[in-house]
Amino acid sequence: MAKASDLRKDVIDIRSGRRLGELIDIEIDEKSGRITAIVVPGEGRWFGLFGGGPDIVIPWTKIVCIGPDCILVEIDRPVPL
Numbered sequence: 012m013a014k015a016s017d018l019r020k021d022v023i024d025i026r027s028g029r030r031l032g033e034l035i036d037i038e039i040d041e042k043s044g045r046i047t048a049i050v051v052p053g054e055g056r057w058f059g060l061f062g063g064g065p066d067i068v069i070p071w072t073k074i075v076c077i078g079p080d081c082i083l084v085e086i087d088r089p090v091p092l
Contacts, residue, residue, distance in 0.1 A: 021081040022051050022069070031067060034082060038068070046071050049082065 022031045032051035040047050048071055053064030075083040 020077070022049065023081050023083055025075060025083050025085050026087075031069075031084070035066070049074070049084075 018034055018037070020034055022034055023029070024031055034049055035052055036050035037046050038048040038050065039045065048068050051067045051069070053066050069084050069086060073084050073086050075085050077083075
């Protein structure tokens with residue numbers, strides 16, 4: 012079992028090797044209770060709070076691996092929220 016605080020991990024795109032940011036939120040399907048997407052802050056945002064572009068939503072199907080230090084994803088291009 013994981014706590015929400017355990018999910019504060021860096022999100023890395025394996026195609027580009029680029030760090031997309033730190034996980035700031037998740038989207039959950041209310042009917043099934045399953046996670047449908049993770050959310051990282053848009054470029055230029057500081058701790059997900061100030062300035063920058065829209066948040067980036069990454070569908071759950073694009074997650075390759077969740078490790079102890081980071082979440083690896085494979086995306087064509089980030090989808091803004």
